[in-house]
Amino acid sequence: MRPLNRTITAWAGRRVWLVGASSGIGAALAQELLLAGARVALSARRAELLQGVAAGHPQAIVAPFDILDQDAWAERYQYICEQAGGVDLIVFCAAAYHPERSWDVSPDGAAHTLAVNLGSVYTGLATVLPAMLARGSGGIAIVASVAGYVGLPNASVYGPSKAALINLAELLYTDLRPRGLDVYLINPGFVQTPLTAQNQFAMPALQTPQAAAKAIRRGFAAGLFEIHFPKRFTLMLKLLRWLPYRWRFALITHFLVPQ
Incomplete structure (x- = not known):
């Protein structure tokens, strides 16, 4: 069976826009691809952190901006295109997370998380898709x-925002793959990042950002649609998803709900 996407094994000269590149998975993936020879545009709010990720990589493009500023997307995209000549692959990696039970959620906090995790992706898609569709090639991760x-x-807000991204990636694939574009859905388990550092519970199969970046690169090389890792953890959650609700709720309550 053929891969669902075109495989990416050669990164030299490939133009990547990595949104959310200042820390965690984004920073590690940026460095992984830069070392492989890609031309990577690094975006996040904190320019000084992006400079640190870019250090020693002359092909890096530092392009900081606030992803919640809709007008800034077009300006940054134009700048990156001027520097690199275009974008072959955009990776949406920016995220907001605050551990909270359902009764702790505030309207403002929920709106912010949804705007960062989901709303910004729609703005980014509207920015890059016209050019990709016009030339019939490109990738969305x-x-x-x-x-x-x-x-x-x-994960009272974070979880639903990520469920929406899974749904979005699935529909993007059916829309865009027939028009020559590749779509990759990346579902990490627990990774050591500033976001997960907020958790006050034991995180099974915890990985480093560097391990996550290598797993993502392997997924690109295999042409996978869904890149999920580590398998020993993600496959357990996939099984949980298929269980009847009665069993699923019982297992979640017993093993995962704080007592």
């Missing part, structure tokens, strides 16, 4: 999370 597989405690 969306970093969601296994928290989007099932309703889990402490």
Whole structure:
């Protein structure tokens, strides 16, 4: 069976826009691809952190901006195109997360998380898709999370936002693959990042950002639609998703809900 996407094994000269590149998975993936020879545009709010990621990589393009500023997307995209000549692959990796039970959620906090995790992706898609569709090539990679597989405690807003990204990636694939574009859905398990550092519970199969970046690169090389890792954890959650609700709720309550 053929891969669902075109495989990416050669990165030299490939133009990548990595949104959310200042820390965690985004920073590690940026460095992984820069070392492989890609031309990577690094975006996030904090320019000084992006400069640190770009250090020693002359082909890096530092392009900081606030992803919640809709007008800034077009300006940054134009700048990146002027520097690199275009974008072959955009990776949406920016995220907001705050561990909270359902009764702790505030309207403002929920709106912010949804705007960062979901709304900004729509703005980014509207920015890059016209040129990709016009030339009939390009790639969209969306970093969601296994928290989007099932309703889990402490992810009262983050989880639903990631579930929406999973749904979005699926429909984008059916829309865009026939028109020559590739769509990748990236679902990490627990990774050591500033976001997961907020968690006050044991995180099974915790990985480093560097390990996550290598897993993502392997997924690109295999042409996968869904890149999920580590398998020993993600496959358990996939199984949980297929269980009847009665069993699923019982397992989640017993093993995952704080007592």
